[in-house]
Amino acid sequence: MSIGIRRSLTLAAALALMVSACSGSATPAPTAVAPTVGPSTGASAAPTAAATQEIKIGISGPFTGGNALTGTEIKNAVTMAFDAVNWTVGNYHITPVYIDDQSDPAKGAAAYEQAIVSQKIIAGVSGWHSSVAVAQMEITAKYKVPHFFALGAADTINEKWASDKAKYGYWTSKGWPVPDKLVVGYVETLNNAVAAGDFKPTTKNVALFGEDTDWGRTVVKALKSQLAATGWTATDEDYFGQAQTDFTGVIARYKNHDVAVIAGTTTFPDSLSAFIKQIDDAGLKSVVVADGLGWLGDWYKLTGSSSDYVIDQIPGWTTDAAKKFATDYQAKFGAMPSPSAAGLSYDYANFFIKILQTALADSGDLTSASIYKVAQDKLWTGQLKYTAGIIMPSYDYAADSLPDMVVGSGHFTFPVIQYHGGEGTVIWPGDIAKGKFELKP
Amino acid sequence: MTAATNLRQVPLLRRYLTFTWITLGLAAVILVLSAFNSPSLLVNTLVSGGMWAMMAGGLALVFGVMNIPNFAHGELFMLGSLTASLVYGPIRELTLSSKSDVLKWLGPFPGILVACAVGFVAGIILEGSVFRQLRKRSRESWVMNTFLLTAGVSVIMQNTDMLVFGNFPRGISRYWDFKPINILGVTLAVDRLMVFVIAMVVIAAFALFLQKTRTGRAMRAVSMDETGAQMAGISLNGVYRLTLGLSSALAALAGASLLWLLPATPTVGQAPLLVAWYVVILAGLGNVQGAIIGGFLVAMIQQFTAYYVSLDWVDVVPTAFIILVLLFKPSGLFGSEVKGVWEQ
């Protein structure tokens, strides 16, 4: 009996540990919210000019799990942007609510619903996975809470958006266009190099690779169709899961197929750096397009000189403001940020703050409804754009691009770059190119 | 008594016409033939096989001696990887800047050795603080209970690593920054070759240890008959401690020597763990010798799938193959009625 009691006590202690861990900051029981109630959240009190009011904003991303690295960058960058305005817009004080989707659509949807209902966020910003976005779109539609600039790119989002714009329009905007619009840079780079005589491939064979996620599959699909349209043949197509680092068998096959170009994408830093090193080790002279290499801030530490002549598509820290951001970020969080996750999220967070300010100026208060109105009236029409960003010259949307932004020179565009010694040189588009495509000797 | 019949001497011909030997023979023939098509298949099979053998050997040891299906084996790999990156980071600058080739060759070893030691200590702590506590109380449903315990350890270690050291990959481009060398017309990075050499040396030392030393014999004895071992004056707790220590040291060693391929992240151990499980199930749980051969077999299947089919199927094909093997040999290729960590 005494053993039994001791065991029970231990179990009780463990449970107590668990409960006390969450009770500390658990939110008080919310008043019942009817499921279809519209923009009631947070809108109850009429704004009084002087008194400071509290609002909550959701910041979404994969903060734990396999993509936690990217999620952390997003979180840090958004936090830095809000820090700069002291978490205030007019007389509103903003409290962040971090929505951790754990890279899982089901968990992402649950976390988002919790943030809306219990924490009472009135709008959300940022995000990473497309599959999570699709699941969260249901939630934003259900509560009519607008969400801005999640980086999920796949066309499943566009399809869903188009299927019922009134409903899914609360997923107001994507922060990343469908890959079709971006990979055009690679295809043009390659074809221009062939036309100019800088690249004289013996075959027109291309090997395509991608991580086995919505992102990887969409990019490879886009690359494949655009390359096929310009006379290339995809002889190899491989997808791989997280932490795949042995590519030697695949590379042996590439060798036999005599591929002229190896092109693909992954956000897994270990996979991509291993791939590039192994291509180099095997002595392959093919042109390597490694989309996403620069997404990891410290990638050069992993690849070393193997990354020379590799082609990527990423904005660099080119402007002084961008360099300052990168330095500040590194000082604060101890690691180099990536321009695509941290940089874009930083710009979008600032754009989001601008939207909040506009909503306050236009409607006199900050509610889900007033914020959504700005999206409808000003963001979607192109009236409101953000040109003070550190990555892109301009972030703007147009009726025919929605939910994507306008892509192209002077707007949202990813320059194609080629690496030498860890530094990228812009080689496309022509108007901002700083160098020429070079073949690996 | 079944043991006796199973081990009773069988005619030489029949002994080698078993499912196991036919499979291995076929594998060898295919491997050699395919080498004419692409020699890299042979070379890469050998090189990756060495890594898997090292990883799976430790897993097999723990199951063989202690009956623990260790799902935290991947986190010990992670621990090795992390330790090596922390230790090697400062040393790296030093050796890279030095003119001496000897220093460049030796530079990576302090990190690898420290990682190995840290792994050993971690294993001993794990045994004392977790498995020993359970053993003192109950050995009922031991295999499943310890499986859950290791799952718990895995979750705790992964997330602690994330909280303390963060998510960003701590990696290096290469350990041994020399020109790739050419073997059979295959260019092979020096890192890859060195890992193969390390794996072979460690496996050989490990085999010798198990077969020829007093302690190694004690381990094998415990794996076969715990009561008998106690009667002979062997301390079970001592053997358990050493077993988990050694197995963890092997995993940490693998993690450390693969740092150039797999940068240290909290989840870096998951993929190697899965492969190690493929290997031990294919070979027969708790059989170190089988695990070493199985490591090469799984490496071969993976290389062939990647080469002839596509990378997409690289996890599915070994799985299907193992299911097939289990249909004919329900306890793995080298499984037998007699339990022993080294003996087939």
Place this chain on the structure above:
Amino acid sequence: MTFKGQDITKLPPHLISQLGIGYVSESLNLFPAMSIYENLLVGAHTVKDKAKVKSQMDLVFELFPRLLERRDQLAGTMSGGERKMLAIGRGMMPAPTLMLVDEPSLGLAPIPTLATFDALKQLSARGTTILLVEQNVNTTLRIVDRAYVLEQGAVALEGTGEQLLHDSHVQEAYLGV
């Protein structure tokens, strides 16, 4: 329970063996996938002195020449009698002062049984105290110095082997005379 003045009730099994108590269980607990030689070596696990291991092994092989013939055969492949010999041999390896032997005749044919008892007798002649638990009363009583008859958990009779062999109760109840 004490041995040489030390309480051994709570000692872990491996320490008991280190005190010089050897034990041969009725199920033998051999290491089936090890050779005879290796089984004996494991038996000498607690002996650090290599020369002593060698001399003990020679002693085992002298008592059981059959084990020497099959030195490299796996324990799992041996016959019942040979396994029993090996178990006793393994128990002898640390040169115990007291050896507990549990039912050595269990499952053995008469001739191997006699051989086993003969070996035990020789061992005892060389100075090892042997505590034997046996149901094979007739043979046992002929070789032992002292015997105890346990009935329902208590000692019912005790004496030298010779005395008990001629005791009327023993003859009636156990020898069927």
Place this chain on the structure above:
Amino acid sequence: MATQTAPAPITRARVISSSRRTLITAILLGLLAIALPFIPPFTGQDYQRYLVVAALVAAEAVAFDFTGGYIDIVNFGFAAFVGLGAYTSALLAVDLGITPWIGMFLGAIVSGFLGLLTGMLTLRLRGIYAAVMAWFIGLALMGLARNLVDVTRGMLGLNVPRLLETSDNLPYYYIILAMLFLTLIVLSLIIRSRFGLAFRAIGQNVQAARASGINPTRFLVINFTVSCAFAGLFGGFYAHYYGILTPDVMAMVHTIEVLTVAYIGGRGSLWGAAIIAFPLTIGVELMRTSLANLPGLHLIFYGVLLMLVMIYQPGGLAGLLRRAGAWLDSRKPTQVKAEA
């Protein structure tokens, strides 16, 4: 004399009272589960979503325990069977327009059929091998779901029509709760029938069971099939509740999630898993949101809890309650005596 005759009636009384107590407790807990959405904080939509998740995990854990806790074969591939049911039902709805209400049951049939095949394969294997075999079959299944992009859309994710028009969580809760009750009742009835006895016999000792005239093969296969069919049913619910399906649903982590609940609830009790799923699932979710600044900390707590339970209370909640029940019973006779 009196003391000698006393035990018989008391034992009978004890049996009746303890089974009556079990029944009353079960009904009370059932009523509590039904009333829960009206008790704050569960009135909120987000908490009601937790309730749905908890009830789903509870139902899965019960189906899991039916195999793991009785015939002692741990189905490491459980999540894959859930996923198979989910994909079957989802694809039927997407491609053929079959209503989810029928699709879910067709999914259950498909999962059950694969469970039958798996059961027949794993029969030859012992203990951990059977578990790992099921795991590998699950991995192979997940690989198929990932790679057959033309059919499943792979990692791109499948948009699945939802079970109901409404996005309110409450009706979903009652649907899954009804499924949970149904599962508990059906499986308990099976366990109480002669099947249950055979399952236990096989789980404890296959050889002995065979010796006493039980054909283990048949019972093992039946058990596995039933468990997997239920898994498939819940998979259908999963797909039509979340509206999006990716092969990740079949991942080992989900099996471990279910297995953990089943084990902390107590092996071989069915109801232990059903009860513990609620506090455990909701507790972890709350901890995750309240510790969002230290991501991963909630998982550490979870791991520690799991380990403490496995070491100090391997019988889980069911074992604890059984002991508490026995303790209550042991007090009764003394009361009787005192009154007498």
